[in-house]
Amino acid sequence: MDVVLGGSLGSDRGHVLSTLPPETLDYLANLTGKSPERSDLWIEALTHGSMGVARDYQRLEFLGDRVLGLVIAEWLHEKSDAAEGKLSQRLNALVSRETCADMARAIGLSAHIRLGKQARDDGGAQSDNILGDVMEAVIGALFVERGFEAARAFVRKIWEQPMASGTGQRKHPKAALQEWAAGNRRKPPVYTLVAREGPDHAAKFTVSVEIKGVGTASATGTSKQDAETSAARAFMQAHG
Known part of the structure; x- marks a missing residue:
């Protein structure tokens, strides 16, 4: 199998990896402030499953997701006196x-x-899916x-801008739509997967959301969750 590494092709998988x-x-030395000591570890972190190797980034993604969540949770607790609900709202947006x-x-x-x-x-x-996972x-x-x-x-350095800009301070579109429906004495929104297109690593999902008696809206995203969020946002823009 030919593979692409940093924009160049290689055919000797064992040598390349x-x-x-x-x-x-x-790049990694500049990014992290120190040259990598374990090439195997960083190769794993940067390798997608399409390379057909035994170890790709998924195990390190699993670990990094938890580290990121802890760092951001600690940072929010340090910076804000907000209640748990508001902290959770920001956390979810910042680690999305x-x-x-x-x-x-x-x-x-x-x-x-x-x-x-x-x-x-x-x-x-x-792809948002791949970029987010590798991050x-x-x-x-x-x-x-x-x-x-x-x-x-590292996280505090890279996430400085979204933390400072208030990412997640506004209510998540799906939560906002749920509250809007309740406040207007409507049934809860219903989300429907309309289409899923493309290969697994670059899939596109189209979702519609309906509130009975009000209307519908649809949107496309790189995951079902992203499409639902965009559909809720579109519904609020059209009907809210």
């Missing part, structure tokens, strides 16, 4: 797949993700290699 390209080593993908784009992570040729040709390097895997790798304090400092 044994080392990091110089440009990726430099959409925000993780935005942070990955902001730091230029997509150029260093290891994707199979077909996945890259299908736009996988710009969490990088946090997981940093935690394993250098410990919690290094991972904490």
Whole structure:
């Protein structure tokens, strides 16, 4: 299988997966403040399942997701006297797949993700799902290699802008729509998956939402949850 690594093709999978390209080593050193000590760990963090190898980023993503959640929860507790509900609202927004993908784009992570040729040709390097997952895997790798304090400092540096800009301070669109329906004595919104298109690594979901007696709205996203959120937002814009 031919694979794409940092924008170049390679056919010797064993050789390709044994080392990091110089440009990726430099990138990680600049990004984290120190050259990687365990190439195998960082290779795993940057490798998508389309490469057909035994270890991809999923295990480190699992770990990084929890580290990110703890760091952001601690940060919010430190910065705000808000009640638990408001803190949870902001936490959910700050650790969402959409925000993780935005942070990955902001730091230029997509150029260093290891994707199979077909996945890259299908736009996988710009997929919110993949970018968000790899962002969490990088946090997981940093935690394993250098410990919690290094991972904490990294997250606080990368997430400085969304934290400062108030991401998540406004109510989530689905919660807002639920409350709007109750406040207007309507039945709760009903979400329906209309279509799912594209390969797994670059899937597109179209969802409609209806409040009986009011109307409907639909939207498309890179996950069912994202599509539901966008549909709720569209409904509020049209009918709220």
